[in-house]
Amino acid sequence: MTTRILAAGDHFVLNDLLTGAVAKEVTDRSVSFTELTLPWPVVPFGRVAEVDEASGTEDELIEALQGVEICITQMAPLTEKVLKACPKLKLFCISRGGPVNANLEAATRHGVAVTSAPGRNAAATAEHTLGMMLAAMRRIPQTNADLSAGTWRGDYYMYENVGPELEGSTVGLVGYGAIGSRVARMLQGFGATVLVHDPYVTEDALTGQAEKVEFDELLARSNVITLHARVTPETTGMIGAEQIAALQPGSIIVNCARGALLDYDALCDALDSGHLFGAAFDVFPEEPIPAASRLLTTPNIVMTPHLAGASKATANKAAQIVAADVRRYLNGEPLANCANPEALMPARTA
Structure with missing residues (x-):
């Protein structure tokens, strides 16, 4: 048959x-x-x-x-x-x-x-996350756009304009599943300290490549935050104005998970004020991004159109x-x- x-x-x-x-x-x-x-x-x-x-x-x-x-x-x-x-x-x-x-x-x-x-898509998304992190830290898209337009900007080399390095940074992972665990392993190769907040992961599962901490401690200690959680009633909007304010000045937020995890208006406020150095997103609260969205005009944002797993x-x-x-x-x-x-x-x- x-x-x-x-x-x-x-x-x-x-x-x-x-x-x-x-x-x-x-x-x-x-x-x-x-x-x-x-x-x-x-x-x-x-x-x-x-x-x-x-x-x-x-x-x-x-x-x-x-x-x-x-x-x-x-x-x-x-x-x-x-x-x-x-x-x-x-x-x-x-x-x-x-x-x-x-x-x-x-x-x-x-x-x-x-x-x-x-x-x-765990490997692809983890690799994309690292790429977005580096792009935001070193302002690769912005400098490429200037050069492509024929403009050589020496001011990018000024101390107040240059970004951090992954080596020596503390990166906080919100979520430690198939993608987050791969990101942690990659970050070790860069010489970063990795913190993890995930209520479902055990210390044994971290295999020595990350430290499990409470959410408030992760926010206070991290230079970079990257989101890898699923959207649930508990995680929806988990990064808002209060959490962004708790980050160290000059921090970076990366989201290649789901748009609902993050308050994007609060993030744009923090970029406009200079509290954050940059941000990188592959996911958004509304897709495609509306023409009137602040994300299209706020400085120091790196964006890709939901293709981290592609x-x-x-x-x-x-x-x-x-x-x-x-x-x-x-x-x-x-x-x-x-x-x-x-x-x-x-x-x-x-």
Whole structure:
């Protein structure tokens, strides 16, 4: 019997990567592929019905899923409407760190297991974080822009304008998961002292490369703060005016995690006042950035358009991780990265 699989890729995690990874993993079973190409990142992701950060429409996905048992995707919206219209669907594999574009409660009711690809972009995001940190500390984008415009500015070499070094600095990491732990390891090579605030990490897990401290101590001691926490009710807005004021004068804030962790208006105030030396962001409270945003006019900010995890290796790892769970599903094995394993239990009601 042939299992039908829909590859709903996009312009980053390509259909060829998804189907190729599954073909390598599944060699002892008959599978057939159909394909749907979603418009992300040419068209920004957004909310689709009740799910966030999705690409494409419910109707086009429903049409493509007819008769399909497995869907492998990055951005397709798994909504109540889609689930009701696609009764043959049993496995929905999302090739990103978490299943944000899936209605897990509805998927469980309809007996559809949802998997993701945790850690797929950890190396890329950690490397990007270090690059953003260095760019903000040494004002690399600003000096490049001046030179590209034909202006040689010697005043960048004046004592009050030059930035710090990573060697000898104290860098505070808020969050110590797959990305934060990699950043800590890289910072050791630069000769930085690394502090960590993460209520879920133990001293043993730090393996001697960082010191676990309370949040207030991290703010008081750090020259650089870099955010690697997930967004929860407790972490939303965790860096605001009060926390920024507690930082040492001339500090730097880096955020390649999620925009909701940081009060960007308070940060712009601190840059305008000179309390902060600089900041670097890959994520924002609203994406794309609105034309009237202060982030576009406040000095000493380095920005990239939410692409910290964008590398060819990330796309390939994402495809490989979901393909491995497709193999496990077809072989009747436990899924490695399932967000709702109860969906595959024998007794269930749709």
